[in-house]
Amino acid sequence: MSVKEAASRIDKLRDEINLHNQRYYVYDDPQIPDSEYDRLMRELQSLETDFPDLITPESPTQRVGGAPLEGFDSVKHRVPMLSLDNAFDAAEMNEFDRRVHDRLELTDDESIAYVAEPKLDGLAVNLRYEQGRLVLAATRGDGASGEDVTSNVRTISSVPLRLLGTGYPALLEVRGEIFMPKAGFDALNEKARKADEKTFVNPRNAAAGSLRQLDPRITATRPLAFYCYGFGEIDPAPIGETHSDSILRLRQWGLPISQELQVVQGAQGCIDYYEKIAARRDDLEYDIDGVVYKVDRLSRQKSLGFVSRAPRWAIAYKFPAQEALTEVEAIEFQVGRTGAVTPVARLKPVFVGGVTVSNATLHNMDEVERKDVRVGDTVFVRRAGDVIPEVARVLTERRPAATSKVELPANCPVCGSDVVKPEGEAVARCSGGLYCPAQRKEALKHFASRKAMDIEGLGDKLVEQLVEAELVHDPADLFGLTLEQASGLERMAEKSAQNLLAALAKSRRTTLARFLYSLGIREVGEATALGLARHFGNLDAIEAADEEMLQETPDVGPIVASHIVTFFQQLHNREVIDRLRAAGVEWEEGVPEPTHDQPLEGKTIVLTGSLSRPRGEIKAELQVLGAKVTGSVSKKTDYLVAGAEAGSKLAKAEKLGVQVLDETGLDALLAQSD
Ligand code: IVH
Numbered sequence: 154m155s156v157k158e159a160a161s162r163i164d165k166l167r168d169e170i171n172l173h174n175q176r177y178y179v180y181d182d183p184q185i186p187d188s189e190y191d192r193l194m195r196e197l198q199s200l201e202t203d204f205p206d207l208i209t210p211e212s213p214t215q216r217v218g219g220a221p222l223e224g225f226d227s228v229k230h231r232v233p234m235l236s237l238d239n240a241f242d243a244a245e246m247n248e249f250d251r252r253v254h255d256r257l258e259l260t261d262d263e264s265i266a267y268v269a270e271p272k273l274d275g276l277a278v279n280l281r282y283e284q285g286r287l288v289l290a291a292t293r294g295d296g297a298s299g300e301d302v303t304s305n306v307r308t309i310s311s312v313p314l315r316l317l318g319t320g321y322p323a324l325l326e327v328r329g330e331i332f333m334p335k336a337g338f339d340a341l342n343e344k345a346r347k348a349d350e351k352t353f354v355n356p357r358n359a360a361a362g363s364l365r366q367l368d369p370r371i372t373a374t375r376p377l378a379f380y381c382y383g384f385g386e387i388d389p390a391p392i393g394e395t396h397s398d399s400i401l402r403l404r405q406w407g408l409p410i411s412q413e414l415q416v417v418q419g420a421q422g423c424i425d426y427y428e429k430i431a432a433r434r435d436d437l438e439y440d441i442d443g444v445v446y447k448v449d450r451l452s453r454q455k456s457l458g459f460v461s462r463a464p465r466w467a468i469a470y471k472f473p474a475q476e477a478l479t480e481v482e483a484i485e486f487q488v489g490r491t492g493a494v495t496p497v498a499r500l501k502p503v504f505v506g507g508v509t510v511s512n513a514t515l516h517n518m519d520e521v522e523r524k525d526v527r528v529g530d531t532v533f534v535r536r537a538g539d540v541i542p543e544v545a546r547v548l549t550e551r552r553p554a555a556t557s558k559v560e561l562p563a564n565c566p567v568c569g570s571d572v573v574k575p576e577g578e579a580v581a582r583c584s585g586g587l588y589c590p591a592q593r594k595e596a597l598k599h600f601a602s603r604k605a606m607d608i609e610g611l612g613d614k615l616v617e618q619l620v621e622a623e624l625v626h627d628p629a630d631l632f633g634l635t636l637e638q639a640s641g642l643e644r645m646a647e648k649s650a651q652n653l654l655a656a657l658a659k660s661r662r663t664t665l666a667r668f669l670y671s672l673g674i675r676e677v678g679e680a681t682a683l684g685l686a687r688h689f690g691n692l693d694a695i696e697a698a699d700e701e702m703l704q705e706t707p708d709v710g711p712i713v714a715s716h717i718v719t720f721f722q723q724l725h726n727r728e729v730i731d732r733l734r735a736a737g738v739e740w741e742e743g744v745p746e747p748t749h750d751q752p753l754e755g756k757t758i759v760l761t762g763s764l765s766r767p768r769g770e771i772k773a774e775l776q777v778l779g780a781k782v783t784g785s786v787s788k789k790t791d792y793l794v795a796g797a798e799a800g801s802k803l804a805k806a807e808k809l810g811v812q813v814l815d816e817t818g819l820d821a822l823l824a825q826s827d
Contacts, residue, residue: 159204163212166197170213171317175407178311182808183788211286211315216308221368225300228291230279231386234328235296236462237445237469243424249468250420253448256457256465264419266449268396269426270382270411271441272469275332275360278306279385282325285316285406292364296462305364306331308373317407322392326385327408333360334438336785337376354533354545355476356440381408382445395449412801416449427470433800434472436761438785443471476545477510479503481530484515484559486566490595491675492582494572496521496559498532498544506536513542517579518561525549527556567591587627587725594620596673600628604679604769605671606663609656610649618642627725628671629732631657665692665740672726675716680773684708685717687777691742692730696721707751707777751779753822759786761803762796765816774823786811794819 154162170193177183183190194213201208208215240246253265279299281289290306292299306312309331316325333341338356345352353359363375381403393399397416404410417426427444434441448454448466457465483499496515503510513534515521526532526547535545561581565572570585583589587596594616601611608631619625624638634657639650663671669692670682677685688706689695695703695717703714720726758780760768771794772782786793786805793806793813806813814822 154203156204156207159200160207163197163200163204163207166193166200167212169193170197171313171315171407174213174310174313175317179404179407179409181412181805213314216310216314217369217373219304219369221370222304224367225302225365227294227298228289228301229298230291230294230296232326233296234277234279234293234299234385235459235464237467238463239443240468240470241473246423246427246468246470247420249446250423253457253466257453264422265453266395266416266418267423267446268400268414268449269417269423269444269446270414271430271437272443272445272471273330273332273380273382273411274355274357274440274442275330276357276364277328278302278331278364278379280306280312280327280329281385282316282321282327284323285321287312287314302364304369305366305372306379308369309377309379311379311409313407315407318405320402321406322387322389324386324388325392326387327381327403328383328385329379329381329408331360331364331377331379332356332439333363333376334378335440336438337378341376355535378439379409380411382411383447391451394451396447396451396454397449399451412804417446423470429800431472436784436800436802441472442475443469445469473505473507475506476533476535477503477505478531478548479510479534481526481528481532481544484521484526484528486562488565488567488583488589488591488595490592490599490673492585492589492592494561494565494581494583498526500532500534503534505534505542508536510534510536510542513544515544518559518574518581519579521559525558527552527559529553529556565589565591590620593626597625597628597631599673600671601631602671604767605667606660607667608660610653611656615642615645615653618645627729629729629736632661632733632736632738661737661739663738663740665690665742668692668738668740669695672720672730674720676713677717678773679769680776681706681708681713683773684777688745690745694745696727707779754779756780756791757789758782758792758794759784759790759802759806760794760796762799764794764796771819778823792822 170190173183173185173190173193197212198214201212201214238249240249250265257265259265277293279291279293280287287303287307289301290303290312291301294300307314333356335356338353338359341359342352353362359375360377363372363377366372381400384399391399392402397414400410400414413430415426417423423444423446430441430444446468448457454464454466459465480501481498482501485497485499487495487497489495496518498513498515500511500513515524515526524544524547526544529552531548531551533545533548534542536542561574562572564570565583565585568583568585568589568591570583570589572581573584574581583592585592587593597616597620598613600606601608601616611631619642622642624634625631634654636650636654639645639653640647664686666679666683666686669677669685670679684706685695689698700711700714700718703709703717704711753775756779758775760771760782764771775782783790786802786809788809790806790809790811793802793811795803795806795813795815803813
């Protein structure tokens, strides 16, 4: 091949690769399979190896280059990088809108258009493109000057090294956030844990740590992403009359922007948007800490101007903080249903993620060791979504003198039985079994819970009272409770006692799957219980099955099978089951199903929106039929089951051409497989 031929092929390959990058990163809508993309990259690489003179810094192959840096140079921002004012509730949002309204001297019936988008929890950067080429990437620093992190930012695949198309200004500075999506963060920490390396506390810290590597080859391995949300210097300016127009032009040039970007009207529009995003917060692929609003019309932005370090035309409406500092007052051990002994930190109460937190889980002793949490320590408490609050990190520099390491107790704090921690396992357990009141209470709570026997009104408090009054030792005792016993309990009115007995009577009619699940056999969750019920059809067959037979059930492997066998080998367990049946607990028994009937095997299904039944239940039914139920939509998804108010997942499925089912469609899918 001549140099000329090579040059022309190289140009063509680069253009093609850049376009595919845009499809993938900007529109989230890839047009070719990964393997085809890899093939293009390899062809380009091999041509560049043969013709090294044709390599340019903007070539898609040149994301990682050069040797590690000694340090980062300081860069002065041509246009300062400002911060944002905050609002913490709807009243403050209304005040913001009122201030803007008054300053712009608008009439009462004129409402202001705002651009709304999530506030990403990462780091702000300024990217400078000259003649369409990325020449500089700098961190925000103190707003006036930051650090030159160009070599690192070049490794982020969603940052174009060269702008696409035409019409971009000769000088274009865009601003945006570098962040680490949650899935990438989890994978990175998982890898670190396996390698016995330090893990990151949250995606923000991981993004910051990754961007501040002196060796870009390390940054290149980190799952970083980028979205644009603003502008620095532009020449010739402007590129649109409104912020939204200008941002949309960036997308045409290959720069990624938020998929959630929307123009909303007035304070009420802002508040509605906030609520919608807040409801979907846990489903988003990245951490956010609020919503940012900007007055859309640029002429209005200009007349509003700035106050000290923040523009008057923008505001961040923040979610309640999800991390807070507090002190560890004590570390205690709790005993769970399966005897797992869990260390728990008792904290000085602190407001985090919208609630007051005074306990945080420490998971297990390995975790305590790793974090080295001690009584008296100042710690970061983290609460994400509905997850149990946890101690994220210890501020060792604030540790008081004379603290000591936490030790695993040798005896169960509740019943005094030996605590055992098998070699290589993270979890320590009380060996007391149902002799241990703590395990008994937890087993009963589980038995009564909604997905198990669903005994209405038999909550945690009542279970504790019943066990402490020694009225109930095991689930079968529940059905022998008398009105007199129940109404004799503290704070129990006669009417409530009657209700409890009625609820117990009602719960006796159940299904085999629920009954199995309610027994609390280790590792037998809803899906496994349903699988066992369908596969064997009746309880006697399950009791009689050996490990090999059990493993013919979908979802049951050797470990689960051995837990099931062990459970039924315990005479006291069989006795409880007999007494439950004698007390009238019943279900329809059926015939066993043919083995391996998994019509949905190999199908990947995602559930979204609000559905008329608990998601866990639907998920279990689908799993039993062999389907894989996952959390996010991709090319590999076969069906998206969308309930009411489905959001971004539905949009994504439609874009990717994934088949979307409503609940009728879902029922048909389940029925057709019956
Ligand atoms: S606009 C002059 N939009 O929040 C306005 N900022 O508290 C500049 N941030 O330093 C910022 N997502 O790191 C804007 N959609 C978004 C944002 C966002 C995250 C960060 C950014 C900035 C900080 C200000």
